[in-house]
Amino acid sequence: MEKFWNLDLSDMDSLMADRYSNFGPAPRLPSDMLRSILLSVEFKVTSYTKWAADLKENHLHAILSGFPVGDTPGVGTFYDFQGRLWMSDKDNLSNPVHPPKEKPKKPDKKGEKAPPVEKVSVKELMEQFQLHPPKDMAPCKRLYDVFKGLFLERSVQDGLVDLLSLSLAGDGTPVYTSAKERKKRICCCLEKGIRDCTCDRIYRQPDCNIGWDSHRECWYFGYDLYMLTAGYPQGV
Numbered sequence: 001m002e003k004f005w006n007l008d009l010s011d012m013d014s015l016m017a018d019r020y021s022n023f024g025p026a027p028r029l030p031s032d033m034l035r036s037i038l039l040s041v042e043f044k045v046t047s048y049t050k051w052a053a054d055l056k057e058n059h060l061h062a063i064l065s066g067f068p069v070g071d072t073p074g075v076g077t078f079y080d081f082q083g084r085l086w087m088s089d090k091d092n093l094s095n096p097v098h099p100p101k102e103k104p105k106k107p108d109k110k111g112e113k114a115p116p117v118e119k120v121s122v123k124e125l126m127e128q129f130q131l132h133p134p135k136d137m138a139p140c141k142r143l144y145d146v147f148k149g150l151f152l153e154r155s156v157q158d159g160l161v162d163l164l165s166l167s168l169a170g171d172g173t174p175v176y177t178s179a180k181e182r183k184k185r186i187c188c189c190l191e192k193g194i195r196d197c198t199c200d201r202i203y204r205q206p207d208c209n210i211g212w213d214s215h216r217e218c219w220y221f222g223y224d225l226y227m228l229t230a231g232y233p234q235g236v
């Protein structure tokens with residue numbers, strides 16, 4: 001309760017002002033929407049449908065979010081807010097029409113990670129990013145601004161993160177979206193008896209890949225989440 005009651009996210013309202021029209025009914029405050037989403041993460045409710053229902057029943061969750069009891073946002077308002085954070089008309093970063101991707105090879109030993117299809121280490125990736133910032137990440141820009149302004153810079157101000165003696169730890173983890181990769185053929189090869197052609201297909205989730213989950217030892221379809229954590233060096 002204390003964590004959320006004292007969470008000042010008011011900068012969010014000025015940061016998001018350009019994403020709202022001056023006309024029409026007064027929208028929910030972006031700061032309240034963000035606080036509510038963070039609260040849903042805290043309670044491990046990962047569906048907006050369930051969270052919107054929860055806010056109606058659980059008055060404490062409504063109050064901590066910043067909403068009056070009995071006047072909480074519906075599911076659509078959460079999706080609308082999420083849409084305003086995404087700076088693109090398209091739902092995905094990648095083009096949904098592309099040829100099939102190369103599947104990673106299954107590792108020989110148990111518990112081993114699959115050899116990467118694109119052989120780039122995180123260090124090499126960071127060096128590339130510094131020289132050529134990825135342009136195709138533009139839809140995420142507002143999210144990065146929110147993270148930097150409201151969380152990272154404030155953590156630095158509060159002395160929780162020391163930029164001069166920063167120690168970073170990183171690890172990747174699979175984020176499952178579905179059991180199967182959904183795609184649709186747009187060529188006529190199958191009618192000619194060719195099953196494994198490399199023609200373009202339409203992908204439902206073009207930003208996802210097939211990967212090998214070394215922990216559960218199975219293939220998965222989804223995202224690769226790489227998380228970096230900043231902590232104090234030992235002894236400080």
Ligand SMILES: [Zn+2]
Pocket residue numbers: 187188189190197198199
């Ligand atoms: Zn084909």
